[in-house]
Amino acid sequence: MKVTFGTLTVTRKSKALVKEVLKSNRISSGKYVRTFEKMFAAVVGTKEAVALSSGGDADALALAVLYDFGARRQDEVIVPALSFVATGNSVLQAGFVPVFVDIDRVTLNIDPLKIEAAITKKTRAIMPVHLMGKPAAMDEINRIAKRYKLYVIEDAAEAHGAKYKGRNVGTLGDMAAFSLYVAHIITTVEGGVVVTDKREFAEILRSLRSHGRACKCDSCVLNLSSGYCAKRFKGGRNNDIRFIFERIGYSSKMNEMEAAIGIGNIDEYKNILEKRRKNFKYLMAGFRRFRPYLATIEEESYERIGPHAFPVVVQEDADFTRDEIVDYLERSGVETRSLFSSMPTQCAGFKYLGYRTGDFPNAEYIGDNGFHIGVHQGLGKAHLDYFLGCVAKFLDKKKKRLSYE
Numbered sequence: 573m574k575v576t577f578g579t580l581t582v583t584r585k586s587k588a589l590v591k592e593v594l595k596s597n598r599i600s601s602g603k604y605v606r607t608f609e610k611m612f613a614a615v616v617g618t619k620e621a622v623a624l625s626s627g628g629d630a631d632a633l634a635l636a637v638l639y640d641f642g643a644r645r646q647d648e649v650i651v652p653a654l655s656f657v658a659t660g661n662s663v664l665q666a667g668f669v670p671v672f673v674d675i676d677r678v679t680l681n682i683d684p685l686k687i688e689a690a691i692t693k694k695t696r697a698i699m700p701v702h703l704m705g706k707p708a709a710m711d712e713i714n715r716i717a718k719r720y721k722l723y724v725i726e727d728a729a730e731a732h733g734a735k736y737k738g739r740n741v742g743t744l745g746d747m748a749a750f751s752l753y754v755a756h757i758i759t760t761v762e763g764g765v766v767v768t769d770k771r772e773f774a775e776i777l778r779s780l781r782s783h784g785r786a787c788k789c790d791s792c793v794l795n796l797s798s799g800y801c802a803k804r805f806k807g808g809r810n811n812d813i814r815f816i817f818e819r820i821g822y823s824s825k826m827n828e829m830e831a832a833i834g835i836g837n838i839d840e841y842k843n844i845l846e847k848r849r850k851n852f853k854y855l856m857a858g859f860r861r862f863r864p865y866l867a868t869i870e871e872e873s874y875e876r877i878g879p880h881a882f883p884v885v886v887q888e889d890a891d892f893t894r895d896e897i898v899d900y901l902e903r904s905g906v907e908t909r910s911l912f913s914s915m916p917t918q919c920a921g922f923k924y925l926g927y928r929t930g931d932f933p934n935a936e937y938i939g940d941n942g943f944h945i946g947v948h949q950g951l952g953k954a955h956l957d958y959f960l961g962c963v964a965k966f967l968d969k970k971k972k973r974l975s976y977e
Contacts (some may be wrong), residue, residue: 577909581840592707594829607831608838622774624762624765627750633822647696648698649671654932657912662923670922674689674934679869681700682701684709693934701729703730704880705732710726725746747880752764759833760837770817808957862964868883881946883942901959913939914936
């Protein structure tokens with residue numbers, strides 16, 4: 573049997589809309605992007621959503637908004653040491669310095685008890701990551717942020733459908749950045765989106781994604797062809813809004829075909845989320861018998877994990893390595909991915925920051941011993957049982973006694 577890591581749902585509606593886009597000959601950001609933004613904001617429960625070209629750009633542009641509110645180049649942003657590398661890259665992309673904090677090995681998320689020690693006079697924001705869809709400790713993080721007057725920007729790339737104490741992930745900070753990459757529950761194939769309840773933030777984001785273009789009032793968002801804005805600028809060659817730039821910006825717009833795929837995908841969002849949740853919870857329950865050799869995250873009573881994927885961490889009591897079990901699973905037809913790395917000490921690009929191996933022991937342990945598999949909507953109970961059976965057979969070969977309580 574083949575247990576694939578991911579799949580892609582492209583609905584009939586999406587295919588029909590893509591044909592409409594191609595027929596219209598308007599491919600760049602337009603009415604379908606705006607429709608997708610409204611639909612995504614409604615899913616999360618925020619007033620605003622700004623669609624972008626990737627989840628990494630979503631992180632970076634959310635941070636870049638802070639320059640309009642007093643931040644300066646080379647100010648600092650606190651991030652967890654363990655995440656997909658886009659989290660750290662985006663801080664640098666935005667012109668800030670990432671300050672890494674170790675994680676809690678049980679939750680895989682930033683350890684809130686270690687955040688305050690990392691705060692300096694140059695700290696401007698905390699960017700918690702809801703890794704594998706498990707919500708970070710947002711109450712504690714928001715209390716720290718309020719005490720030190722810091723912004724909170726959620727990296728919710730993998731957390732579609734997650735909830736924390738009755739609230740949707742994405743509504744717990746000043747802004748939240750989602751990835752819409754093909755592996756995620758809501759996808760535009762490539763793409764990202766920032767959500768917020770603050771209209772001013774959204775207007776700045778729309779400027780940032782278009783090179784820092786000056787005006788993003790409703791009329792100009794709808795039609796830039798005239799180059800004239802009656803609301804903010806008088807007409808004339810020197811006041812063409814297409815060539816007035818108020819801030820350092822990016823080229824990060826979503827295109828119409830991506831939005832068309834996303835619109836159809838949101839129509840199936842509840843069904844996809846339900847199937848993934850069912851798969852995730854089934855694996856979570858079935859995996860407990862593999863303790864103390866293997867562990868995964870658990871869902872607390874006050875949260876709902878967004879079912880992005882199923883993480884596995886090889887424990888100290890095991891006398892086998894991650895590579896051994898991953899090799900066995902791959903040869904058995906189960907696709908795996910590593911559970912990321914300690915960005916500051918296991919990703920060479922961050923070496924210049926001066927961190928050393930051992931500075932982030934929990935993140936480094938996960939980087940060496942963690943992996944994850946898919947729980948996507950294309951998998952059924954037979955696939956999940958096959959994976960669990962492969963793990964049991966591997967442990968049997970290693971002569972490990974299993975608990976069936």
